[in-house]
Amino acid sequence: MDRTGAQIIWECLLREGVETVFGYPGGAILPTYDAMTEYPIRHVLVRHEQSAVHMADGFARASGRTGVVVATSGPGATNLVTGLATAMLDSIPLVAITGQVGSGLLGTDAFQEVDITGITLPITKHNYLVTRAQDIAPAIREAFAVASSGRPGPVLVDITKDAQQGRATLDWEGAAPTRHLRHIPPSPSQVDLDRALAMINAAQRPVILAGHGIQLSGARAEVLALAELAQIPFAETLLGLGAVPASHVLSLGMMGMHGESWVNQAIQEADLLIALGMRFDDRVTGRLKEYAPNALKIHVDIDASEINKLVPVDVPLGGDLKQVLQAMLPSVKAADHTPWLERIRSWRGDSAVRDIKNLPDDGHLYAAHVMHDLWKITKGEAVVVTDVGQHQMWEAQYYHHDGERSLITSGGAGTMGFALPAAIGAKLARPEAEVWVVAGDGGFQMTFAELMTAVQEGVKVNIAIINNGYLGMVRQWQALFYEGRYAATPILSPDFVKLAGAFGIHGERVEKRSDLEAAVARARQQPGTALIEFKVEQEDSVYPMVAAGAALHDMIRRPSPSPIAETGADPV
Amino acid sequence: MSHVLVIYTDDEPGVLTRVAMLFRRRGFNIHSLTVGPTERVHVSRMTVVVDTDEATARRAVEHLRKLVNVLEVQQLGHGRNVVRDLALLRVSTRQGRSEVLQLVQVFRANVVDIADDSVVIECTGSLGKIEALVDSLRPFGILELGRTGAVAMARGLRSEDSNRLAAVATVAPGSSGAMSV
Structure with a gap:
């Protein structure tokens, strides 16, 4: 049956199982929007294309399915850039479809013509410029295959207006993709597997580094089986939080720049690191020369180019994590590392662990209080979508994630403005989940126009704005490393309660810890999106901290005496 | 390396x-x-x-x-590996055409064009050979040099x-x- 290119686009999306797309119409994509009404696909109209990518990204992170974005040419397409880079750095499967000027006008600087395939080349796994209707289906099918196979990532398909308007026969079978299979990662050699097993079975002080790849590979059960069988404690990267349960007895907590001190110490003193689906980002290693100097290193990653990139490893295991672990598990010997686990426990006990949770409410409200209380009230079962900055780190420290895909955050790119749109996407992917936005006053102001999208689409998310009147993380760096010169970090905010009112949603302000629980309860009871502004201590900092470029064990601790004491108590 | x-x-x-x-x-x-x-x-x-x-x-x-x-x-x-580069050189012959042509023979290169006061030389070979030819011809005056970069095979x-x-x-x-x- 003959179809227009625009119809082929929607037909392909439908057959790929797409139910929801996030987008914004415009001239060069108009034929596609015109055909949209014939197809049972929900379109979420955003207020800015950057948010469309973040929504698709949140949708993908919450569900594991590929998120889809639609935008027009020129500025519509360039507005996708930050979102695509965010997804690229965090390995999130997305397909972005952009309209392009007619093929006859390509290269003429036509109205709203931008070379978006050129621009997005380094921030997509692959991209396409489609100029004929008959080429649309192969490109879209391959885009979905590339986005979700191997190490996932975003793919962009730029389709000229005449290709959308032209006619072709949809040959679904003929359009089946094959090129994504060219580089399916090989399984590691038996020699390397045996070497890894020998190291695991001989280790006295092993630590598993648990990364995002566990989630992407669906390898939680295998990772826990390995940890439990050989009694190996695991430390999580930021994106590894929730990939393995925080409440597990072998879970140490987050590693890295704002990781717990005992976690970083365990890594530095380990005799074996087993890196599972993580990539030794500078935020988790500190100074490379002094990173885990005593440890042999085994690195499992589906992306072979990540292995030996920054940290030289002793056994490279390129391959899908779940399959690699399944191959190894039968030969892993049960072990007892009680002395090692006890030692880590002792660091945890007497190393002046940050714990500000049980302090009496002295009139100050601390962000950590908010995170801790939110964790308790939601029983740790919410999907929390954070923005980027201090609140993001406090969330990671005080909201303990047991469930998979329960923390959604921009890790690699650190994209401010991510939280609200990504949360809307997450809620649409998992309507049954309780979704919380945790954002700072700075990042929230970048994309809060999407409140109207939530209202228009009838999406309920709960929003916690952690307002300290500063771009807090930058202020913290200025305080620690720039002699307290607060250049351009004090930031004013609108009256968020009135702002909520203008959007027609519930809003309130909390300034005392004693008011927190009731406010959270009211927000949860609201049928629609609800916003709480938490006015927190203005010049609080995130501790402990490894300064950029410092060794991992060289942590800056909370100054003492401080209104916020550090105690050795375990999390409640 | x-x-x-x-x-x-x-x-x-x-x-x-x-x-x-x-x-x-x-x-x-x-x-x-x-x-x-x-x-x-x-x-x-x-x-x-x-x-x-x-x-x-x-x-x-x-x-x-x-x-x-x-x-x-x-x-x-x-x-x-076999690694080969192709170079085209336009060399002045004002200081003596015969000496230039001798060098071409020594390097097993070819003359592909002759003008009044210059020749165009084509040379294929390893990177080292081409660099040696270029060095040898430099005193005569290299007017133009074009190279392809390497093509290689195991x-x-x-x-x-x-x-x-x-x-x-x-x-x-x-x-x-x-x-x-």
Whole structure:
């Protein structure tokens, strides 16, 4: 049956199982929007294309399915850039479809013509410029295959207006993709597997580094089986939080720049690191020369180019994590590392662990209080979508994630403005989940126009704005490393309660810890999106901290005496 | 240390950009890059010479293998390759044509054009040979120099090994008619 290119686009999306797309119409994509009404696909109209990518990204992170974005040419397409880079750095499967000027006008600087395939080349796994209707289906099918196979990532398909308007026969079978299979990662050699097993079975002080790849590979059960069988404690990267349960007895907590001190110490003193689906980002290693100097290193990653990139490893295991672990598990010997686990426990006990949770409410409200209380009230079962900055780190420290895909955050790119749109996407992917936005006053102001999208689409998310009147993380760096010169970090905010009112949603302000629980309860009871502004201590900092470029064990601790004491108590 | 990479790619617009962008983005220093068709339709072959250490060269290979348009990457071993460069030189003959022509013979190069006071010389060979020829001719006055960069092939591959590469090269050269930019 003959179809227009625009119809082929929607037909392909439908057959790929797409139910929801996030987008914004415009001239060069108009034929596609015109055909949209014939197809049972929900379109979420955003207020800015950057948010469309973040929504698709949140949708993908919450569900594991590929998120889809639609935008027009020129500025519509360039507005996708930050979102695509965010997804690229965090390995999130997305397909972005952009309209392009007619093929006859390509290269003429036509109205709203931008070379978006050129621009997005380094921030997509692959991209396409489609100029004929008959080429649309192969490109879209391959885009979905590339986005979700191997190490996932975003793919962009730029389709000229005449290709959308032209006619072709949809040959679904003929359009089946094959090129994504060219580089399916090989399984590691038996020699390397045996070497890894020998190291695991001989280790006295092993630590598993648990990364995002566990989630992407669906390898939680295998990772826990390995940890439990050989009694190996695991430390999580930021994106590894929730990939393995925080409440597990072998879970140490987050590693890295704002990781717990005992976690970083365990890594530095380990005799074996087993890196599972993580990539030794500078935020988790500190100074490379002094990173885990005593440890042999085994690195499992589906992306072979990540292995030996920054940290030289002793056994490279390129391959899908779940399959690699399944191959190894039968030969892993049960072990007892009680002395090692006890030692880590002792660091945890007497190393002046940050714990500000049980302090009496002295009139100050601390962000950590908010995170801790939110964790308790939601029983740790919410999907929390954070923005980027201090609140993001406090969330990671005080909201303990047991469930998979329960923390959604921009890790690699650190994209401010991510939280609200990504949360809307997450809620649409998992309507049954309780979704919380945790954002700072700075990042929230970048994309809060999407409140109207939530209202228009009838999406309920709960929003916690952690307002300290500063771009807090930058202020913290200025305080620690720039002699307290607060250049351009004090930031004013609108009256968020009135702002909520203008959007027609519930809003309130909390300034005392004693008011927190009731406010959270009211927000949860609201049928629609609800916003709480938490006015927190203005010049609080995130501790402990490894300064950029410092060794991992060289942590800056909370100054003492401080209104916020550090105690050795375990999390409640 | 220079490393020679042979890359088989789809013969599509923009593939060269993808490869070149990858090298730029990851900071791999390209010494030379040549590209041309192969014995297979729709398959191009690039020879890239990079100046880097062994670990970085291996990483470059792994990064190249992630490109959808790349069918296969070989890192040629040292000393087991044929590496050839082509140079065209326009050399002044004002200081003596016969001496120039003698050098051409010594280097087993060819004269492909003769003008009143200059000749155009074509020379194929290893990078070292071409550099030696250029050095020898410099005193006469090199008016123009054009070089292709290296094309390389492994020595001593048995035919079944070559067939394996050929088989790799047939993996669906672009089921999509869409231009990969």
